[in-house]
Amino acid sequence: KQAQRAYNFNAGPSALPLAVLEKAQQELVDFKGTGMSVMELSHRSAAYEQVHNQAIASLKELMGIPEEYHVLFLQGGASTQFAMIPMNFLPQGKKAGYVVTGSWSEKALKEAKMFGDTYTIASTKETNHNRIPKLDELAYEENTAYVHVTSNNTIFGTEWFTFPDTGDLPLIADMSSDILSHPIDASKFAMIYAGAQKNLGPSGVTVAIVRPDMLERANENVPTMLRYDTHVKNNSLYNTPPTFGIYMLGLVLEWAKEQGGLAGIEKMNREKAALIYDAIDQSEGFYKGHAEKDSRSLMNITFRLASEELEKEFLAEAKQAGFVGLNGHRSVGGCRASTYNAVPYETCKALSEFMINFQKKNA
Numbered sequence: 001k002q003a004q005r006a007y008n009f010n011a012g013p014s015a016l017p018l019a020v021l022e023k024a025q026q027e028l029v030d031f032k033g034t035g036m037s038v039m040e041l042s043h044r045s046a047a048y049e050q051v052h053n054q055a056i057a058s059l060k061e062l063m064g065i066p067e068e069y070h071v072l073f074l075q076g077g078a079s080t081q082f083a084m085i086p087m088n089f090l091p092q093g094k095k096a097g098y099v100v101t102g103s104w105s106e107k108a109l110k111e112a113k114m115f116g117d118t119y120t121i122a123s124t125k126e127t128n129h130n131r132i133p134k135l136d137e138l139a140y141e142e143n144t145a146y147v148h149v150t151s152n153n154t155i156f157g158t159e160w161f162t163f164p165d166t167g168d169l170p171l172i173a174d175m176s177s178d179i180l181s182h183p184i185d186a187s188k189f190a191m192i193y194a195g196a197q198k199n200l201g202p203s204g205v206t207v208a209i210v211r212p213d214m215l216e217r218a219n220e221n222v223p224t225m226l227r228y229d230t231h232v233k234n235n236s237l238y239n240t241p242p243t244f245g246i247y248m249l250g251l252v253l254e255w256a257k258e259q260g261g262l263a264g265i266e267k268m269n270r271e272k273a274a275l276i277y278d279a280i281d282q283s284e285g286f287y288k289g290h291a292e293k294d295s296r297s298l299m300n301i302t303f304r305l306a307s308e309e310l311e312k313e314f315l316a317e318a319k320q321a322g323f324v325g326l327n328g329h330r331s332v333g334g335c336r337a338s339t340y341n342a343v344p345y346e347t348c349k350a351l352s353e354f355m356i357n358f359q360k361k362n363a
């Protein structure tokens, strides 16, 4: 029997691949003959450790993460990383530089300010974060401890595709909403982090990928659980990790390999996003995209209609037609379709057809 699946455009937590959910369902009460659910396994058991280490290996393989980098599974969401990064990597006498491209970058910067000196490398606030800065807008000050960017701006719908070359300055990226969506050169980054709940799995797991030299320069006076080296030394098993979430993440990574890895996934994501961007671009202004064309996100497609009244009507009809999660974030208004890895092509096709029909009826 075919499962009844929603047209899910939620910004996060968001859709998971059906195949992953079905696999988890099959294994739910008896994981590989253990007579236990993964949820019931000791985190010190061999069966669980296999799940844990395989997830690390799969992530390294898929993202092309250099062998020596550490892959950590943490808790507290990407929001806790906003504080952990400056706690560990912003020493006195240095400054942390932030590129502010949306609300999440602003939140990251706000946390850093509590621990030391910071500066804004560039900000796109003036145009309500509708673009990614050009590389020549980025200027770094002396004594910069690290450079922080948000690779995909979930709320505003913009995404970096070319990252700055920061030379010796460690580049740190919040990839919460586009990790695993297209190939990147992981070796450019001193650290990458992401809450799992968009492209990686269920909420409750936070992935941190850390270059080893960062640990050598880390601050000393940091509580045990908030130190990266605690988790590095213990392979993310210092305390009880979110075992079921890590298991689900592992299943998502196996699924991603079956899609042809990140190159295969990028191809699908481009085709999916094009369906919806084309509906916007061919609407002769009926739909107005928020992001400038060359900054458009493949993950979050933000658009407006002529009036708030018409937007309300659009959202109400879309809801009626079975579309979930299309309301824009309150800071942009309008509509947002989140087309993460697990959102099927057919779901995006259905939305683009709905948009075209809605326009015909209301133009």
Ligand code: PLP
Binding pocket: 012, 076, 077, 078, 079, 080, 104, 150, 152, 153, 154, 174, 175, 176, 177, 195, 196
């Ligand atoms: N960073 C980005 C880019 C996000 O999209 C989000 C959540 O939507 C966060 C950070 C916050 O993540 P968490 O809820 O895991 O703390």
